[in-house]
Amino acid sequence: MVTLATKLYVEGDARERSLDSLRSLIGNEIGELDVAFELTVRDDDFPEVDLEGEDAVVAGNVLREEFGEIVPELEAGETYVGTLDSWSDEGFVLDAGRPVEIPADEIGLGPGSPTQIRDRYGLVQHLPMRFVYREDDPSRLADEERDRLYEWTRSDGRLNVNSATRAEVRATLNRAGHAQDYVTVERLGLLEQSVICTEGTDPPGLLASVGEYLPAELRCVVP
Numbered sequence: 001m002v003t004l005a006t007k008l009y010v011e012g013d014a015r016e017r018s019l020d021s022l023r024s025l026i027g028n029e030i031g032e033l034d035v036a037f038e039l040t041v042r043d044d045d046f047p048e049v050d051l052e053g054e055d056a057v058v059a060g061n062v063l064r065e066e067f068g069e070i071v072p073e074l075e076a077g078e079t080y081v082g083t084l085d086s087w088s089d090e091g092f093v094l095d096a097g098r099p100v101e102i103p104a105d106e107i108g109l110g111p112g113s114p115t116q117i118r119d120r121y122g123l124v125q126h127l128p129m130r131f132v133y134r135e136d137d138p139s140r141l142a143d144e145e146r147d148r149l150y151e152w153t154r155s156d157g158r159l160n161v162n163s164a165t166r167a168e169v170r171a172t173l174n175r176a177g178h179a180q181d182y183v184t185v186e187r188l189g190l191l192e193q194s195v196i197c198t199e200g201t202d203p204p205g206l207l208a209s210v211g212e213y214l215p216a217e218l219r220c221v222v223p
Contacts, residue, residue, distance in 0.1 A: 001050050007191070018165055035051050080130070085126075120221075121221060129145050159220055182206075
């Protein structure tokens with residue numbers, strides 16, 4: 001059993017589409033292995049994958065590497081994935097199966113309040129983020145997470161989205177006439193995507209154009 005560190009928090013038809021999308025993603029990752037899987041969703045919205053077959057251990061490791069894992073106990077000094085649950089002047093709170101507080105001075109993404117940092121880096125709610133868990137000291141964002149977010153600000157701009165699958169975001173962009181305005185849609189989590197803009201595309205303008213079509217939180221990363 002592997003609990004994936006990405007949330008499925010939409011309802012109705014969108015939930016069924018998201019489940020189908022996740023099944024496809026899992027199948028793409030482990031489809032060539034000798035393993036069968038059953039997908040369920042916990043009460044806290046984290047998906048669980050039950051694996052059976054000769055390659056079950058290998059398949060579990062593949063899914064942990066791709067999605068991160070929610071584990072029963074956190075060990076000091078280890079790196080885990082949690083989803084961005086809330087933020088305040090005190091810092092970020094990540095959901096890693098339990099609340100993990102990242103104080104403002106442990107975020108490590110430059111000056112500004114946590115809310116200002118969230119705006120600068122386009123952090124949407126439920127975004128999976130890597131952190132280092134510490135018992136005697138406050139937990140902190142992992143170095144690889146900081147590097148990833150710094151890299152976002154060096155690109156030609158991004159539009160980050162939650163509450164939609166990668167296919168839904170791509171279809172919306174194309175229907176709205178913006179097929180030439182993005183390079184690709186990068187999957188950050190099951191329902192969290194990052195639209196990588198082409199050179200010369202204005203991320204806030206793209207947000208204004210497609211926002212009415214996506215019932216989602218949208219945030220820009222402006223280079």
